[in-house]
Amino acid sequence: MKGKLVFLQGARAGLPIALGYFPIAIAFGVLAGQAQFSWQEATLMSLLVFAGASQFVGVSMLLSGAGGLQIIAATFFINLRHLIMSLSVNDRMRDFRPLQKATLSFFITDETFGLLTLGEDKWSGKTPPGYMAGLMLTAYLGWVSGSAVGGLGAEFIPPQVTTAMTVGLYGLFIGLLVPPARKTRSYALIALASMLINWILSLVMAGGWALVLAAMLAAGMGIYLMEEDQ
Amino acid sequence: MRNLAIILGMAGVTYLPRLLPALFMGRVNFPPWFQKWLRSVPYAVLGALIFPGVLLVDRDQPWLGLAGGLTAVGLSFLNLPLTLVMAGSITAVFLLQLLV
Numbered sequence: 087m088k089g090k091l092v093f094l095q096g097a098r099a100g101l102p103i104a105l106g107y108f109p110i111a112i113a114f115g116v117l118a119g120q121a122q123f124s125w126q127e128a129t130l131m132s133l134l135v136f137a138g139a140s141q142f143v144g145v146s147m148l149l150s151g152a153g154g155l156q157i158i159a160a161t162f163f164i165n166l167r168h169l170i171m172s173l174s175v176n177d178r179m180r181d182f183r184p185l186q187k188a189t190l191s192f193f194i195t196d197e198t199f200g201l202l203t204l205g206e207d208k209w210s211g212k213t214p215p216g217y218m219a220g221l222m223l224t225a226y227l228g229w230v231s232g233s234a235v236g237g238l239g240a241e242f243i244p245p246q247v248t249t250a251m252t253v254g255l256y257g258l259f260i261g262l263l264v265p266p267a268r269k270t271r272s273y274a275l276i277a278l279a280s281m282l283i284n285w286i287l288s289l290v291m292a293g294g295w296a297l298v299l300a301a302m303l304a305a306g307m308g309i310y311l312m313e314e315d316q
Numbered sequence: 317m318r319n320l321a322i323i324l325g326m327a328g329v330t331y332l333p334r335l336l337p338a339l340f341m342g343r344v345n346f347p348p349w350f351q352k353w354l355r356s357v358p359y360a361v362l363g364a365l366i367f368p369g370v371l372l373v374d375r376d377q378p379w380l381g382l383a384g385g386l387t388a389v390g391l392s393f394l395n396l397p398l399t400l401v402m403a404g405s406i407t408a409v410f411l412l413q414l415l416v
Binding site for chain 1: 341360374407
């Protein structure tokens with residue numbers, strides 16, 4: 087298939103993420119403005135970090151008087167979860183060129199990871215780099231452009247809309263997980279165990295750690311539950 | 317200046333865990349148990365991302381996120397496309413906020 091077409095297909099697949107990111111990024115830009123970030127700085131953070139939860143935490147910490155090193159340390163722990171996601175995505179990029187791997191890995195978020203691993207798979211495990219790039223860049227554009235709009239002082243989005251749009255991203259996760267979990271019982275067991283473990287662990291440790299540990303442990307069940315080859 | 321330093325610091329520590337697997341997973345062949353673990357990761361990660369996070373969408377009203385999540389589960393069981401599942405959960409929460 088032509089490279090351009092593959093890219094456009096990926097871009098189309100990434101559109102729901104971009105639409106989900108946009109209003110949340112506006113909320114981020116507004117908050118960053120309150121923390122004395124210019125709109126250029128807010129946009130630059132979205133361009134260079136591209137990890138929503140940590141960006142919200144970062145500017146919130148700044149607002150409550152935290153120091154730079156504290157913020158950077160918190161960011162590291164919040165975003166450590168991308169390590170397991172990147173393991174999984176890079177497993178699908180084995181045949182890519184090193185520069186492609188290093189570049190595409192930058193764009194791994196909860197949502198792009200979810201869509202790339204559990205979204206409609208018409209490539210039977212061999213997703214081409216162009217498709218990944220289209221999907222990821224679309225999501226990135228939604229996040230970065232929303233941050234710029236919010237940073238420029240757009241406060242026309244009421245908080246109820248932001249809350250509702252946040253649920254939309256959970257809708258994305260759920261819509262991705264339910265079909266394979268219905269088809270294959272071991273997938274459902276792994277996902278449910280992960281929820282339960284995460285719930286228990288998040289009562290006793292910071293959310294970022296709980297999520298990473300829960301996902302690693304629950305995926306360990308797969309060693310016993312998964313078929314040898316598929 | 318301080319803002320820029322914070323942005324660059326955050327960018328560095330965020331890219332590092334994303335990049336590491338790209339550097340060392342080249343042509344290494346993993347044992348079967350690790351391959352099975354890897355194939356299980358998406359289901360485990362998605363599960364942990366959904367719960368209990370969905371309850372924190374509105375920290376003062378956990379039932380709001382729960383209602384949105386259950387709407388998404390229901391719509392997924394109807395085999396609706398992803399965009400409609402998302403739109404449905406967004407609409408449900410938006411309407412609930414107006415009503416309550």
